Each structure stands twice: as C-alpha cells, then as structure tokens.
Amino acid sequence: xxxxxxxxxxxxxxxxxxxxxxxxxxxxxxxxxxxxxxxxxxxxxxxxxxxxxxxxxxxxxxxxxxxxxxxxxxxxxxxxxxxxxxxxxxxxxxxxxxxxxxxxxxxxxxxxxxxxxxxxxxxxxxxxxxxxxxxxxxxxxxxxxxxxxxxxxxxxxxxxxxxxxxxxxxxxxxxxxxxxxxxxxxxxxxxxxxxxxxxxxxxxxxxxxxxxxxxxxxxxxxxxxxxxxxxxxxxxxxxxxxxxxxxxxxxxxxxxxxxxxxxxxxxxxxxxxxxxxxxxxxxxxxxxxxxxxxxxxxxxxxxxxxxxxxxxxxxxxxxxxxxxxxxxxxxxxxxxxxxxxxxxxxxxxxxxxxxxxxxxxxxxxxxx
Amino acid sequence: xxxxxxxxxxxxxxxxxxxxxxxxxxxxxxxxxxxxxxxxxxxxxxxxxxxxxxxxxxxxxxxxxxxxxxxxxxxxxxxxxxxxxxxxxxxxxxxxxxxxxxxxxxxxxxxxxxxxxxxxxxxxxxxxxxxxxxxxxxxxxxxxxxxxxxxxxxxxxxxxxxxxxxxxxxxxxxxxxxxxxxxxxxxxxxxxxxxxxxxxxxxxxxxxxxxxxxxxxxxxxxxxxxxxxxxxxxxxxxxxxxxxxxxx
Numbered sequence: 001x002x003x004x005x006x007x008x009x010x011x012x013x014x015x016x017x018x019x020x021x022x023x024x025x026x027x028x029x030x031x032x033x034x035x036x037x038x039x040x041x042x043x044x045x046x047x048x049x050x051x052x053x054x055x056x057x058x059x060x061x062x063x064x065x066x067x068x069x070x071x072x073x074x075x076x077x078x079x080x081x082x083x084x085x086x087x088x089x090x091x092x093x094x095x096x097x098x099x100x101x102x103x104x105x106x107x108x109x110x111x112x113x114x115x116x117x118x119x120x121x122x123x124x125x126x127x128x129x130x131x132x133x134x135x136x137x138x139x140x141x142x143x144x145x146x147x148x149x150x151x152x153x154x155x156x157x158x159x160x161x162x163x164x165x166x167x168x169x170x171x172x173x174x175x176x177x178x179x180x181x182x183x184x185x186x187x188x189x190x191x192x193x194x195x196x197x198x199x200x201x202x203x204x205x206x207x208x209x210x211x212x213x214x215x216x217x218x219x220x221x222x223x224x225x226x227x228x229x230x231x232x233x234x235x236x237x238x239x240x241x242x243x244x245x246x247x248x249x250x251x252x253x254x255x256x257x258x259x260x261x262x263x264x265x266x267x268x269x270x271x272x273x274x275x276x277x278x279x280x281x282x283x284x285x286x287x288x289x290x291x292x293x294x295x296x297x298x299x300x301x302x303x304x305x306x307x308x309x310x311x312x313x314x315x316x317x318x319x320x321x322x323x324x325x326x327x328x329x330x331x332x333x334x335x336x337x338x339x340x341x342x343x344x345x346x347x348x349x350x351x352x353x354x355x356x357x358x359x360x361x362x363x364x365x366x367x368x
Numbered sequence: 369x370x371x372x373x374x375x376x377x378x379x380x381x382x383x384x385x386x387x388x389x390x391x392x393x394x395x396x397x398x399x400x401x402x403x404x405x406x407x408x409x410x411x412x413x414x415x416x417x418x419x420x421x422x423x424x425x426x427x428x429x430x431x432x433x434x435x436x437x438x439x440x441x442x443x444x445x446x447x448x449x450x451x452x453x454x455x456x457x458x459x460x461x462x463x464x465x466x467x468x469x470x471x472x473x474x475x476x477x478x479x480x481x482x483x484x485x486x487x488x489x490x491x492x493x494x495x496x497x498x499x500x501x502x503x504x505x506x507x508x509x510x511x512x513x514x515x516x517x518x519x520x521x522x523x524x525x526x527x528x529x530x531x532x533x534x535x536x537x538x539x540x541x542x543x544x545x546x547x548x549x550x551x552x553x554x555x556x557x558x559x560x561x562x563x564x565x566x567x568x569x570x571x572x573x574x575x576x577x578x579x580x581x582x583x584x585x586x587x588x589x590x591x592x593x594x595x596x597x598x599x600x601x602x603x604x605x606x607x608x609x610x611x612x613x614x615x616x
Binding site: 005211 | 422423424444447448450452453454455456457458459460461462463467470471472473474475476477529
C-alpha cells in the first residue's frame with residue numbers, strides 16, 4: 001500500500017508539473033462547457049425585438065407583456081411605417097419585428113381569428129427560425145390561456161411541446177456530450193500517453209525490474225486520472241448548474257456512479273492503447289482518431305443516431321460514449337433512475353470488464 | 369573462492385523465440401562482490417540473457433538462481449534483491465532529485481527513516497546537496513548517470529545489473545562512474561555490467577563474451593589477452609566477434 005501511495009504521489013507530480021497536461025485537464029472542460037453553453041448555443045436570449053402596435057387594446061397589451069416577461073426577448077415599441085421597418089433591420093440589432101394590426105382584440109373576440117405579423121431578419125436563418133418558433137409558441141400559449149379562461153374553444157391550434165426542455169434550453173444536449181468528450185480525452189488519451197511515456201523514457205523497464213507488481217504499475221498509473229476525471233465531472237456539473245442554469249434532475253450520486261463506470265471504461269481503453277503502442281505520438285493519434293471521432297459522430301451528441309443509415313446505427317452501439325451519453329442525458333434532464341437505465345449501465349459495465357480483461361491479458365503477453 | 373558465495377548460478381540457460389535461439393545454453397557463475405563484464409556485439413543475446421536473470425522473462429530451458437532464488441518461480445524475491453540501471457537514462461526528469469529518491473525508495477518498500485538517512489548519505493557522497501530540490505532534467509548527463517546508479521543500489525541489493533551504463537558519458541565522468549562501481553563491489557554488491565567500451569572491460573574482474581547466443585569465453589581480462597595473444601581487449605573482442613553470423 002505504501003508503495004502504491006508513493007507511486008500515486010509521483011503521478012500527481014507529473015501531472016501538476018506539466019503545464020500542457022494541466023491545460024488539457026482543466027482548461028479544456030471549462031472552455032468546452034462555456035463555448036458550447038454560450039457561444040455555440042442555439043438558444044435565443046435577450047433578443048431585441050421591435051413591436052409596432054396599431055391595436056393598443058387589451059389583447060395586444062396582454063400578449064406583449066407575456067412576450068416581454070420571457071427572458072428571450074427585450075421589447076422596444078415604436079410606431080413605424082412599413083418602409084421604416086426595413087431600415088431598422090439594416091442596423092442589425094433588431095432580431096424581429098412584431099406587428100399588431102388595428103382591431104386585434106375585436107378580430108380575436110368576434111371573428112375568432114386574429115393575425116399578427118412577425119418579420120424576422122432571415123439573413124441569419126437559424127436565429128430567424130428560432131425567434132419565430134419562440135414567438136409563435138408564446139402566442140400559442142397565450143391563445144390557450146385565453147381559451148381556457150373563456151371556456152369556449154376559439155379554434156384548434158397545433159400544439160408545440162418541447163418535451164423535457166420546455167424552455168428550449170440549448171445547453172441541455174451539450175452538457176452530457178461535453179462530459180463524455182472530456183472524460184474520454186482525459187481518461188483515454190492522458191492515461192495512454194502517460195504509460196507510453198514511461199516506455200519511451202525507459203523508466204517502465206526500471207519499474208518492471210522493481211518488486212512493484214506490473215499490474216499495480218498499470219493501476220497506479222490509471223488511478224490519478226480517475227481522481228482527476230471525477231474532479232472534472234464535478235466541475236462540469238457545477239458549471240452547468242450555476243453558470244448555465246441547468247439543474248440535475250435525477251440523482252447526483254447515480255450520476256457520479258455512472259461517470260465512474262464510464263471513466264473506468266475509458267481507462268481500460270487507454271491502458272489497452274498504451275500496451276499496443278510504443279510512442280506518445282501514436283498513442284495520441286489513436287486516442288484522437290479512434291476514440292474522439294467516433295464519440296463526436298456516434299454518441300448522438302452532435303448528430304442524431306436515428307437519422308443515420310442502419311449500418312452506422314449498428315456501429316454506434318459499440319461506442320461506449322453513446323451509452324454514457326444516453327445515461328447522463330436521462331439522469332440530468334429526464335431525472336430517470338437506475339430502474340430505467342439498467343440496460344445501458346449493464347452494456348457499459350460489460351464493455352468495461354471486456355476491455356479490462358483484454359488489456360490485462362495483452363499486458364501479460366508483452367511481459368513474456 | 370568458496371562454493372557458497374556464488375550469487376549468480378547459470379546452467380545451460382536458454383531462451384528461444386520460435387526457431388530463433390536468442391540465448392543458447394549459457395553456463396556461468398558470478399561470485400559475491402565480483403565485477404562481472406558481460407560483453408558481446410549487438411544482437412549477440414546479452415539483453416535477453418539479462419532479462420532472464422532479472423526475472424523479467426522466463427527461460428525456455430536450463431537452470432539459474434539469482435541470490436539463491438530460482439528464476440522460474442521466485443522472480444518476486446529476485447526483484448527484491450537486485451538493482452537495475454539501463455542504458456537509457458531512467459530517472460524521472462520532471463521530478464526533483466529528492467522526489468526521485470523518495471519514489472524509488474518507496475516502490476522498493478523502504479521505510480521513511482531509511483529513505484531519509486539513505487538520501488542524506490547519497491547526496492553527501494555525490495556532492496548533490498545544493499541540487500536536491502532541482503528537477504533532474506536540469507542536471508548534466510554525468511551527474512544524472514551517477515545519481516541513477518546510486519538510486520539503483522539505494523535498497524542495498526545483492527546484485528546490480530548495469531546495462532551499458534556509461535553510454536554517451538565523457539571519459540572523466542566514466543572514470544568517476546567506475547570508482548562508484550568499485551566502491552559498490554567493495555561493499556559486497558555484485559556488479560553485472562554490459563559495455564561496448566573495451567577499456568571498461570579491463571576494469572572488470574572477469575569477462576564473458578557472447579557470440580551468436582553462446583558464451584564463447586569467460587575469464588579474467590589478463591588471461592583472455594594471453595590466450596588470444598592479444599595486446600588489448602579490443603583485439604580479443606574483434607577476433608571473437610568477427611566470426612559472428614548474427615548482428616545488425
């Protein structure tokens with residue numbers, strides 16, 4: 001045990017002294033969460049919209065209050081002619097213009113049908129789409145509210161429901177994805193590199209000649225990365241709760257348990273790569289191409305798996321991150337428990353055991 | 369010398385990889401406190417033999433005991449009783465001198481007090497006191513090699529295996545390095561050393577020369593030169609190695 005501790009302490013010295021390692025370990029997860037959470041977000045927040053209200057009646061005012069009270073829009077009011085509206089878009093700050101025609105309330109009450117014009121700046125197609133969707137869903141909401149109050153159905157409306165994400169938060173899908181990505185990088189790549197480095201520098205030989213058990217060498221090398229990965233999980237969760245406003249709906253303990261399982265899967269992979277390769281560059285390349293790319297493509301984090309051709313869907317099943325992504329998403333966003341996730345957990349567990357056995361076996365063969 | 373002070377006993381030790389016989393029935397003994405030179409051209413089978421003696425790879429056939437322990441079944445005890453220094457510099461460059469000593473002391477299971485007193489003694493002897501907290505990577509190569517050797521014998525092994533320990537080191541440092549080897553041998557540590565420098569071979573008590581996996585000769589440098597009618601070890605080595613079929 002004392003030997004093990006001496007080893008682990010040495011590993012921490014390595015990590016803490018190497019600025020590049022530290023940067024990858026801690027800079028990357030934070031940067032990724034923030035970039036995905038804010039910069040690349042497809043969420044609309046505090047968009048300036050201009051309201052031209054020709055009606056100025058009850059209904060238009062109520063609807064405006066509703067739009068204004070959502071955190072997505074800042075409302076400015078102005079009475080403009082149609083041609084002036086074009087000018088405001090050209091200045092670029094306004095994302096959309098909402099026009100209430102005169103008699104909006106009366107139309108609604110008497111004809112059961114009223115119109116609102118939404119004009120968006122479609123030079124940015126995504127934002128335009130998004131703003132339109134958000135606005136329409138707020139309007140729809142208002143309409144439903146109206147119907148309920150009067151208990152007279154005005155008309156059948158198509159209902160848009162955003163399951164599990166009613167506020168359309170973009171960060172939802174990203175956090176579990178980034179988590180899988182970061183853990184994979186830290187655990188697979190860093191472990192592989194750190195073991196291969198010992199081979200490259202010749203220190204591995206010294207370790208093997210020492211009475212320290214070879215299998216323990218591997219475990220002692222992997223252990224610090226398990227600890228650091230858990231620190232990363234904590235950091236990502238804290239960021240997502242306090243910076244991105246994304247609470248963990250399910251059990252935090254379960255989330256950590258599943259993360260630990262996934263980290264061990266990754267460590268086993270890293271160990272396997274390190275046994276099969278002899279230079280740091282190759283280890284890094286294999287980790288990046290062989291692990292990172294499939295994770296990006298097949299975990300469902302960036303591209304929906306359901307839309308892929310069947311062969312690719314089948315392939316996606318052997319990517320551990322896919323299962324981890326499903327698990328994290330389910331726990332964080334849907335609040336599901338182990339009862340609903342036992343299948344995914346079991347698959348991940350099976351993969352872990354398999355990888356560990358394979359790497360330990362090939363490690364023994366190498367020793368001969 | 370007495371029969372029972374043999375620390376390495378090899379009898380027809382052989383290692384085969386498929387059809388290739390890397391080490392072919394080598395038989396020799398090494399005595400306590402002896403400096404035993406293990407010579408041979410590249411590919412002659414030195415490394416393979418050394419790996420078997422260190423308990424890193426199991427022999428295909430033959431017998432060998434290291435410090436009284438069997439190479440087939442007691443590798444654990446063997447590892448506890450040997451030190452090893454490879455041709456590659458093998459301390460951690462981004463750890464300080466102290467941390468390296470603590471680490472290697474730690475994995476050999478030395479107690480904290482023992483590590484502390486050993487460290488003190490070692491730094492004193494190497495004159496590295498003021499460098500104790502410097503990263504090993506910043507030391508000159510000669511010091512690194514000496515430190516490396518000191519670390520290899522930190523746990524007071526019965527035998528220390530040195531695999532081309534002075535590669536790339538300047539002549540002065542090499543001389544100092546050999547002083548350390550003599551000191552260790554004087555303290556009763558058996559030194560098993562491979563080298564390509566024939567002047568170093570002359571420093572050994574006895575030399576063996578491997579050719580194509582076989583141990584061709586084994587004797588003192590003086591006797592070898594006599595029997596080969598050679599003026600230097602260089603010539604002895606050349607005469608033997610010329611006949612080799614393997615090599616790189």
